[in-house]
Amino acid sequence: METFLGIDYNVWWFLVFGGVISGYAILDGFDLGAGALHLFLNKEESRRIALNAIGPVWDGNEVWLVIAGGALFAGFPVAYAAIFSAFYVPFMVFLMGLIFRAISIEFRSKEPMQWWRKTWDISYCIANIIIALSLGLMLGNVALGIPLNKDHEFEGNWMSFFNPFSILIAITTLALFMMHGAIYLAMKTVNRLYVKLTLLARDFTIFFVLSFAVSTLYTLLYIPHLSDHLRTHPSFFILPIIMTLAIANIPRSLKNGNFRFAFLSSSITIATLLIMVAFEVFPYLIYAPNDPANSITIVNGASSLKTLKILLIIALIGTPLVCLYTGFVFWTFKGKVKLDEMSY
């Protein structure tokens, strides 16, 4: 097989796709978390500040989802086809969540009536929670594997997606995003709201640690094969260590008021979690527990070598550009939120 810098093109694309997914989880993760905790903020002004903290960036963050979809479609079309037709129902719910999040942000500020704003606040909060939960649910099922027939198409009932493991992962995802979002908002606010958010960030960190501990315990007890790779490659145990240190650093940084470091730590937590999932799943994209021969791997699920090469070129040109202007936008809107006439 042909390689680039000593690594297969298929593996390269797996890494790129994983990178994009991590980028999406880190970037949109804080938007989703900030939205999911929206109703914890009681005052009108607090809610406005929270919305404007993500206002200029959430749209750019959502682009990473679009890129991830394109990356999967282009590089691993068989997996793209199998995943989205299998997860038809949860994915439609997820998409509805995205629509409602977008329009709630957009429409909320347009009218002064209290009922209008309350309605959009609730719809906004619920949409974010649903997005986070359905993402987690799908991630859990991908990690677990879904039954496939020999044409790599899903054969089973979508009700089976609601298994205990995936539900635990869904809750963990929500908790993780809420922690991440609270830290982001704390970074962007001042005075009493800031104090409130540091307290919320602490609470959500506890919520996350607990749900993560339970899911880990469940995995070790009931789905031991999900730690096979870690057992056979002890050097990768560095990943859980990094993650533990990152999580432990969050309360410490929050206490010192060093929010950038706290935010960095929660970003690292998200990234290492996804890397561990990817590491355990590899080289499968979707494992088929009914007959492992039907599984979709990075080889049988991939596009042609030629396409993978083209894609890698596109990624090599595109990624620095995207990082450049994402960085520029974040830099433009750095610092604490100030409400002005263009605000939501």
Add this chain to the structure above:
Amino acid sequence: MKRACSRFFYVYTKYFFMDVEILARIQFAFTIAFHYIYPPISIGLGLILVIMEALYLKTGDKRFELMTRFWLRIFALVFGIGVATGIIMEFEFGTNWATYSKYVGDIFGSALAAEGIFAFALESGFLGILLFGWNRVSSGVHFFATIMVFLGSLFSAIWIVVANSWQQTPAGFHIVGNGLEARAEITDFWAMVFNPSSVERLMHVWVGAILAGAFLVLSVNAWYIIKKKYLEIAIPAFKIALVVATVFSISQLFFGHKSADGVSRNQPAKLAALEGHYDSSARADMYLFGWVNNKTQETKGIKIPGGLSFLVHYDFNAPVKGLNAFKENERPTQVNSIFQFYHIMVALGVAMIALSLLACWYWRKGTLFDKKWLMYIFVWSVMMPQVANQCGWFAAEMGRQPWVVYGLLRTSDALSKAVSANQILFSLIMFTVVYTLLLALFLFLLHRKIQHGPETTHDEDDEANEAFTKRNNPLITHS
């Protein structure tokens, strides 16, 4: 309850012959048609914003600033709904058309990935600066952001039209595997990108999109002119949009012709359907309007005899390949619908040219803004490019049937086998409800913004926020 539901779905699907294929097609058509209301406005408005802001930077005239900021607010609204409905599209291939996705992923996927990373990221990245950056960045940087957003929207159209054109005129690929395993693999990336129809169709789409933006600006400003409101701003804005509309509606004549010419070379069955032409041995007519009887295979209406023959062969009497030259299962069946969509599009295209030229004529005579009847036409003219764009796409996509990839993969073979009719029906109902709500909210807010007018840098959001504080905070006294 569950039984009643499944009973309902059973009766529904049986009685209305709603199988997976027809439901999936309805769902795709519905979601894409709804989505396509918005991105063309973004493209067209993007161009107009670039012009307005450039004029502001050049002259420093306050009117251009107010104009720019007013249309920025409308742009934000349109863009927001475009994004929300666009994300659905990217995943609908996987959810509803899994076999298709596997078949074309190698090719279609790379165009879509390029769209995401080169176009959409550019657009959405700079959008934040465009909408929230007016007081934060220098005017030069803001102008740069406006240009980037406009370019992003143009690039976006490139990749999407390339992907669609590849389905119409596949090139730069070979087929690997047989039966269910078969799929198209890329052999030449640039041949895929520049497949025989992509350039001419891209131009056609771009111009159609710019017209959608231009006529929206014309419509809103015509309304202000009728109401004698904000005339200081409405009149120059109207003139800017009128110039854009005139230039591009006339150029559409050329690009539209190029497109039709391409169809005659690449997709003769579609061309025959566009003009309801069945008999291959006869010369082909061109209709101004008419009616096709799908059963008797007759077309009646007002026509230019031999017009289509002339278009194809530059000879009024040359025979043109008709629908009967194709096997029953290799040509589109809904010929009358295709015919009507195509002719509505052409008629609207001509009407847009006539309307903008007429307005230019009165402008030159200096009486344009006294012609109230003309302004009333302009208020409604916003529908013309919208309807034309939709009809054009319906003609193009229905004319491609029964193929999803022309000559290679049938629509009926492209479905997701893991998805049932009930699931699609459920999501279709969900989309219908949510999109109706979206459209209602969009029109409501657009109306509010138009009512609010351009004569302030204050957003109505801000007023809404002040009103909120006043009403709900008795301790705060406003002086």
